Amino acid sequence: MTVLDIDGIDTYYGNSHVLHDVSLTLAEGEVVALLGRNGAGKTTTMRSIMGVTPPRRGEITYRGEDIVGKAPNEINERGINLVPEDRRVFPTLTVHENIVLAHKLAADPRPVEEMYELFPVLDGLRRSNAQNLSGGEQQMLAVARALVQRPSLLLLDEPTEGLAPVIVDDLRTMLQDVVEQDVTVLLSEQNVTFAFDLATRGYVIDTGSIVFEGSIEEIREREDLLEQYLAVSPEEVA
Incomplete structure (x- = not known):
């Protein structure tokens, strides 16, 4: 299809x-x-x-x-969900807050905990502000935030x-x-x-x-x- x-x-x-x-x-x-x-x-x-x-x-x-x-x-x-090249995570929100916010805006979201299973590096960064993450960590967060909405x-x-x-x-x-x-x-x-x-x-x-x-x-x-x-x-x- x-x-x-x-x-x-x-x-x-x-x-x-x-x-x-x-x-x-x-x-x-x-x-x-x-x-x-x-x-x-x-x-x-x-x-x-x-x-x-x-x-x-x-x-x-x-x-x-x-x-x-x-x-x-x-x-x-x-x-349809876009992960842009500049990531656009919310810098002053924590990793967990970024994912939860996306979760709340979705009609049929995936469980938040599934995102930490897919991206275990984010699990230990739940309370870290997104602006303090490395580029790679921000990219993983951006993808997790998209996936939690079940695109x-x-x-x-x-x-x-x-x-x-x-x-x-x-x-x-x-x-x-x-x-x-x-x-x-x-x-x-x-x-x-x-x-x-x-x-x-x-x-x-x-x-x-x-x-x-x-x-x-x-x-x-x-x-x-x-x-x-x-x-x-x-x-x-x-």
Whole structure:
């Protein structure tokens, strides 16, 4: 079953045309990567889905319903949750307060304690203010806050941005547990190796246009795509 169908969207910031005829689909239970360099249009695609920057043309259909023009909170209520690249945790609230607040706003939330089972590092930080967490800990909190609302579609925007390699490894392990939950995931990433470990299919975006779509194995084997659009060598993703 198709969960998300984006058909030919064009998105602008003011007069600046950022996304050009972008189309992609996600099926139930898939983990799909949206790959590209910084500024390629990945975040704008996520913002378009969530209604933060609605497209001027094209359609975005979620479970058969056109969601273009709906407010972000309405889209969230339908089961789509975005973890933005800047995390946006509430800095002066504790870890536990951040998760509980998200829990209270959801119609059918998961138990809060499940989040500590998925992210055990957060368990010992329950009383710590979010502003005192490391970047990796804040990222885990942002994902936990999204998951507690029981989304059926989780949008992860650049989850490894600014994280040390050892933290990226920890996050990868935890997200591998997350993707085994009953949730469909669209993952935007510059870290190609990280994305390849989680996704089974991918889209490559460049200057606001989709230039390739296929399985992760197909992308891995395309030296031209890796070098021209993703700035990695085949050896790095072998």
